[in-house]
Amino acid sequence: MSPLDSKRAGLWARFAVLKGAARELWIVFVAKVLAILAYAVMNSTLVLWLSAGYSTLSVVDIRDLAALAQRLKRPAAEDRLSSYLASELTPATRDRLAAYQSGADPHLRKLLVQDLNRLIRGPNLYAPDRFTGVSLSGRTQALLDQPRLTPAQVAHFNRLLLEDAYPSALARPSPAGLAFSDAAAGSLIATWSTVMTLCTVLVGSLVDAIGLRKAFLLGFTVCLLSRGVMTFTTVRWLALGLGLFPLAVGEALLTPVMVAAVHRYSNTAQRSISFSIFYAMMNVGFAVAGLVFDAVRRGLGEYGGWEVAGLGLALGTYQTLFGVSFLLSLPGLLLMYFGLREGVEATDEGLKITPQTPNYTDQPLWRALCWTVADTFRETVRIFTGLWRQPAFYKFLAFLTLVVGVRLIFYHMNYTYPKFGIRELGEGAPIGSLWSLNQVLIIALVPLVGALTQKVSAYRMVTAGSAVAAAAVFLMALPPQWFAPLADGEPGRLLGRALELKGTVHPYYMSILLFIVVLSVGEAFYSPRLYEYSAAIAPKGQEASYMAMSLLPFFVAKFIAGMFSGWLLAWYCPETGPRDSPKLWLVIALTASITPVGLVLLRPYIRVQEPGRTD
Template sequence: MTTLGSRVENASTVSGFFGKFSVLRDAIPELWISFAIKAISIAAYGLTNSTLVLWMHSELGYRDDQALPIVAAWSLVMTAMTLLVGSLTDVLGMRRTLFIGTVLCILGRAVMILTTVRWVALACGLLPLAIGEALGGPVLIAAARCYSNTRQRSMSFSMIYAMMNLGFLMAGWLFDHFRKGLGEHGQLNLAGLHFSTYQTLFLVSLILEALVLPLIFLLREGAEATDQGLKLVPRKPAPANRSFLQSVNLTTRQATRETVQLFGTLLRQAGFHRLLIFLILIAFVKIIYRQMDYVYPTFGIRELGPGAPIGILWGLNSLFIIILAPIVGALTQRFSAYSMVITGGLISSASIFIMALPPALFVPVADGVLGNFVGHWYLGLHGAVHPYYVMISLFVLVLSVGEAFYSPRVYEYAAAIAPKGQEASYGALSYVPFLLAKLLIGLFSGKWLMRYCPETGPRHSETLWLIVALFSLVAPIGLIGLRRFIQVREAGRETES
């Protein structure tokens, strides 16, 4: 009887596990379309992100310490626009907002492909791209909620997260594939036009973005999933005495004013101060990811040579997260979000110290089984495997474990610390670490890159990574040291003192 009962229980557990996925079987088409849009648009964004600084060096002639601050300013514009997207979507509608954002991304990339005049490339290329990316991202998160019913919602957000990681994985593969095929500083001849390798990568990201356009037109205006089935909600028309552009202008001004008022209200709340300190500390872990976005490609090419397959090495992070995040989430549900953020922060900070070690220490590992697996089987290299390939793969694995512990819990903690009825306002602030991390990397990493990993001359790249590793330690140390002030009790979870 016990054996039979165990079998029934195990069968029920397996059935329940797969049942979580089957809830999407009856999802409306718009939900699946939004998943596809997310994967493709993230692939385009990730490919652009990896290429951006390299393009600034090669095509626009910027030095490391000039290119990185421009990236920081670009991120500021993107973040500022993101704060206004919710209100703009109310006026424009979800489908129209997505369409405008996608068109701006396509036009911005087109300018970046066709010109090497600095002010034109930045003002007419990079700026519209920032606005377009800001319009698209938050809308797709809202789409996951709008196009799913209450039973499907949790799995829908998990799928959006998976699609995001799939997109970054695709971007890493494309980044390596075209650099290997054309050469690091090669040329593509197409219809009488000549594109450098980095312009070609922008062209590929433009094509990916263009694939999103027909998908947008498949979204039905006003479609909404409810527990009773599909519901078509007509969008509110603009007042008769006001043009469409006037409505958008008015909404933008109102959204800006309301955002300023909201921050004024939040500043007077004790919980906001706790959350702000928490998020500032988290930014010091997030600098690892911004380092990988904007500094790692240049470092990889300088240390490992032109055409080095560095994109799919960093892409392992997305693959590991798709596997690890649900497992770690299921095993650590009873622990407080704050504890998991500390644990994940410590693991993530420890990971980057691998890159701060002398590469000579990893020569035996590179010549062994792990080096053969990473270098020859996964990357398809021939001959001796450079120790940095092994170091990067180990670093990415450990970093991914840490990310699986802390990253989902940051948003959860923001909701836990928020006063009742203000969860959305506090949740929106969860993007603050990304902004601060981009500013830190943008303002300082260019000088570090020029000094410790120059294009020519002796390099001491381990020092470059050591600086970032020490910065990242601020997060777990600060979270532990300020625990009594920051931590709040989380319903249904243990709260260690």
């Protein structure tokens, strides 16, 4: 056998340890894809949904297309507003409008909405002579009388002007979202994310107490119901109180239980490669989610929508994305209900099944239920309080406090990057597809890196990987014009073709591409090993508790970073006005650099010995 063949055989042998693995391990891999797919579609949409409001038009707001088209095709001499709007339409819209005769034309609706929204967000729609003879509503007149308007107020004012000028053609505004400002949306996301992290910290011991199967079923059920509420309402108190914040509890239940399940359903030989595959499956979900996110926005338009046949219900683009997330939650629930066995554990001696014996079988149902809940509460408290009596646990928390810096990169990719991308690159920019490259690279790199580095400690891998990931963010802090030669050359043409871009390729596409590639390499080294480290040093039966408590430092950091995300956007990348986005990314890069520097300097004091590791 040649040396190359020997290496290939050795690499395959590292994957072959999964042969004969418990079926529950494979079910967890599939469930992770479904859970992450639903979560990522919702998460990418969340910040846009919170900020989208009444100012923009959606396709369902054009209730009489024929009347609007008639006025724009052949404006009367005295109709100066229609003449102005017609002159500002794009060539594609003009051509479609010229060919229009009557009836429904979804493509024309979409083109008109895109053009009118562009004018709504601009400063030049209102001129006194254009609105001569138009009866302005009280709300419109109140804004007109103000000496100065913010950009958000200008957009709202312009929307009201169009509603007053075309009362029969345009419906009253249907909200695309909850209409919060950037800063308010950032604070809400920070609060929601912090609540989710706090719930995760608190439910870890509950998961250990009630068992994996019950925790899976409870988590998927709460997520399903919460996403249903967010899909079908834009009433703030309903969407937040019965949708967004209960969703934090559902997501919190699924976070520690997934990691604990991989640990429980794999033996010592399978563990490293199992966590690598688990992380790769997570990124399969993220990759597909990015494509779904872009496909729905491209199909409906950034501020589009559609009417649900037979229900008389109109869903905006962002609500439709929540609906996709809702539907994706159902298969995970069914898979866990029918496929997961209670009491399964993979050991080095083989598979063990310890069925759970019901307690209080001689008692009435209501009393047995109450006593079982009380027992679960006592066991949860016992496990939770026991954590704080373990010296290694404090070193573990110090380690994870440092890791927060680099983990916040991905927090910003969820909540800062979407607005940054749309504002710098334009509506409909394929920012989700571009970010999906990260997941594609991770899917390819993580199993390979995991197989080749099984003997390297998690601490060392996290240190090296976080250094590479932090360095990647500095690429985004460079002036975008530095990447213009790449954007104008063959790399830009290839990327433009892959993303189906029209016209010249913005230099930011190239800087984002390079950033994602370098970040993915660093992530492949450190991120899967974080999960392994949390599970490896945990005492038996407390894996979910350790995984949950590993998020305690993230609890405080996410709240601060969430509000800071809104401030960074308002300061350096506002919706209108001058932007200085490199400074936004410089702040994120400096924050991420805390991780590798701290791990190197504090290694003698915070490292916990991992079972089976000597380095």
